[in-house]
Amino acid sequence: MVAEKVFTQLRRGTLEFCVLALLQGEPRYGFELVKALGEVDGLVTTEGTIYPLLARLRREGLVETSWRESESGPPRRYYTSTAEGSQALAAFTADWQRFCASVDAILERGRRG
Amino acid sequence: MVAEKVFTQLRRGTLEFCVLALLQGEPRYGFELVKALGEVDGLVTTEGTIYPLLARLRREGLVETSWRESESGPPRRYYTSTAEGSQALAAFTADWQRFCASVDAILERGRRG
DNA sequence: CTCCGCTACCATGCGACACAAGGTACCTGT
DNA sequence: ACAGGTACCTTGTGTCGCATGGTAGCGGAG
Numbered sequence: 001m002v003a004e005k006v007f008t009q010l011r012r013g014t015l016e017f018c019v020l021a022l023l024q025g026e027p028r029y030g031f032e033l034v035k036a037l038g039e040v041d042g043l044v045t046t047e048g049t050i051y052p053l054l055a056r057l058r059r060e061g062l063v064e065t066s067w068r069e070s071e072s073g074p075p076r077r078y079y080t081s082t083a084e085g086s087q088a089l090a091a092f093t094a095d096w097q098r099f100c101a102s103v104d105a106i107l108e109r110g111r112r113g
Numbered sequence: 114m115v116a117e118k119v120f121t122q123l124r125r126g127t128l129e130f131c132v133l134a135l136l137q138g139e140p141r142y143g144f145e146l147v148k149a150l151g152e153v154d155g156l157v158t159t160e161g162t163i164y165p166l167l168a169r170l171r172r173e174g175l176v177e178t179s180w181r182e183s184e185s186g187p188p189r190r191y192y193t194s195t196a197e198g199s200q201a202l203a204a205f206t207a208d209w210q211r212f213c214a215s216v217d218a219i220l221e222r223g224r225r226g
Numbered sequence: 227c228t229c230c231g232c233t234a235c236c237a238t239g240c241g242a243c244a245c246a247a248g249g250t251a252c253c254t255g256t
Numbered sequence: 257a258c259a260g261g262t263a264c265c266t267t268g269t270g271t272c273g274c275a276t277g278g279t280a281g282c283g284g285a286g
Contacts, residue, residue: 009126021223042212099155110134186263187251
């Protein structure tokens with residue numbers, strides 16, 4: 001709970017697109033996303049983070065939603081990526097790789113210095 | 114100026130340690146750091162960001178400072194990484210690599226889906 | 227029937243970076 | 257020696273995304 005604080009900052013800006021990536025070709029609902037992200041190192045989060053994020057994606061037209069009945073529990077709101085969402089994801093992926101390369105270079109320089 | 118907004122978020126949490134990396138083995142002053150970061154893709158920033166950041170690092174004991182005369186201009190406050198700073202940098206580097214690997218994996222999955 | 231897990235959602239707060247202005251010291255040209 | 261420009265540091269305000277904690281409803285297990 002203490003060392004994890006670093007990841008809270010690192011997640012900024014990336015979490016949004018990680019969600020978008022998880023929605024590619026496969027509709028998912030909120031709680032499912034929390035569990036999926038929880039299995040990935042450094043991306044653990046909670047519903048309180050995911051739902052505002054999903055609402056934002058919806059406002060921006062990057063995802064669409066639809067209700068479906070569940071066999072065990074309350075109905076679920078499924079989120080699907082729009083074409084615009086996939087496009088935004090692709091653009092981010094390029095930016096992300098550039099950014100990673102820059103940071104890696106600096107950290108590497110620091111290790112030598 | 115529009116697409117750069119993504120990087121603003123990505124910088125969060127990493128900028129601090131990029132500065133720390135630049136200080137390894139080589140004392141630098143604030144303005145110099147701004148220029149050095151400005152040459153790196155995605156890490157461009159301004160004094161208004163750097164100085165509060167440096168103040169934070171100093172409060173946390175990760176850097177030390179000392180004034181030195183300049184041959185051309187006002188005196189400069191030089192920042193040096195402490196042993197604690199180098200240690201924190203090493204810890205972050207490990208976290209960063211874990212995080213990158215996670216994000217890369219998710220983005221990759223999204224491209225296939 | 228009651229408790230607990232699942233599911234969705236909202237209100238509030240914090241932390242880190244951006245933007246912009248202000249201030250002081252030094253140098254240079256004339 | 258004075259004016260203006262540059263180097264350098266500082267401070268205040270704004271923005272935005274994630275965290276924390278809480279509400280509410282449904283359904284199954286004990």
